[in-house]
Amino acid sequence: MRLQWPGPPVSFLTHFWRAMEPFLVKGTHPVMEKILNICQRVAVTDSTVLVAGESGTGKELIARFIHAHSRRSSNPFIAVNCGAIPPDLLESEMFGHERGAFTGAVGSRMGLFQLANGGTIFLDEIGEMTAALQVKLLRVLQEREIRPVGADRTIKVDVRVIAASNRDLATEVEKGRFREDLFYRLQVIPITVPPLRERRSDIPILVQHFLDKHNQQRPGQLVRIAEDAMVHLWEYDWPGNVRELENLIERMVILSEDGTIRVDSLPPNIRSFISDKKIPRPTLTDEGIDLNQAVEEFEYRLIDEALRRTKGNKQAAARLLGLKRTTLVAKLRRKGTGSAQGYVI
Amino acid sequence: MNSAAGNNAAQAKGRILVVDDDPNAVEILSRMLGREGYTCVSASSGASGLDALKSELVDVILLDVMMPEMDGLEVCERLRADEKLRRIPVILLTAKDDMETRSRGMALGVSEYLTKPINRRELFTRIDAQLHARAIDRQLSKTAEAVADPSKKSS
Known part of the structure; x- marks a missing residue:
């Protein structure tokens, strides 16, 4: 009996195409046009790519897009979230391990790099990698070979690496949390996706x-x-x-x-969206702050925003703020309207 | 036209074109932006704003909606129709918080929308968001060049 095959791999690709569409093809913002253009051109090469951007901006889709348009597309695409795997396990996940390499390693196991052989490996949240593992990854990128945990041999791998981070890796390098040499090795083709x-x-x-x-x-x-x-x-x-x-x-x-x-x-x-920017995020400096004044400013901004959202309807604004109308009116009277600092024209 | 404000700032954060028919508003905005380190160019009408853009390269346009003759939305339409100017981010400034203006602004591809009275912190954050996107755009241009030219590629 033959097992039901869910569909040809073509539909898989079509799915990615469709998924990429909103990010790259349909986006009208000039930045997105450029990103699509770079992805298409870089796909045919084997260059390492570093994708930066806040979470949810579609970094993995970009990686999948590049893979799907490369000569590696019929080989595996393997995504690893470096932040989601405990640091102790990440090395053996990535490079595999030999039997008896550590407690519990009852058999030898292939790493994700080996599984991705001929294809693409996507290393998400690369900034979370420990310093020790960063050195090992750098070696892999330079030598194109991996050493499973506990092994005394190395294995050649042909894998294209696409890394991603939602942290600014350049800053991480400055702060000494990310190796500079690895950063430059990864950043052959840097692609930054702006937040929505x-x-x-x-x-x-x-x-x-x-x-x-x-x-x-x-x-x-x-x-x-x-x-x-x-x-x-x-x-x-x-x-x-x-x-x-x-x-x-x-x-x-x-x-x-x-x-x-x-x-x-x-x-x-x-x-009733209240923009982060409208609400001051007070910082306690060495000189200290005036708590009463900070609280008042915070309160004023929220009231102001509520009034704006309700087009000046005090009853509705009070409801948004969980206040009685009379309380809101009293607060407004005490502060005077429009005179609060921060407002210009 | 005046581009004096902000010239003394040590490091320019970006060039901002302020278009508003209210000279008071232009004055206040220019001085404030200048003090914050932005370079400011101003125009007192939609037409002179478009005129200024023929010779000035700016990063962001702060555009008042309510102006006589050519209002802000019409300026937007003309910007969008101009191949050279259509990519400059526009932040609409208006006292009119009605749905129609916002909706038309959205349809015209406006980048941001600020309601008067404008809050300093919010204004700067919105401008900086657009400047950040411009910086990313410039970095991507460099990447695109590197990809196009194989000799610049190292791996």
């Missing part, structure tokens, strides 16, 4: 893309988005970037009752 809030013009395009995608996955009613709800999404800062946006759209499509995403159906944190 720095390329807001892509938000409406991404929203529409994910709506189409998730509508397609659930046949039945087509979910649309109301214009003002779209504006709210456009204004939100998306700390979790594209991943957060897609998760939200998927949830909205599933939960939608009448086929339209409205402002009311958005989660409260987006509906």
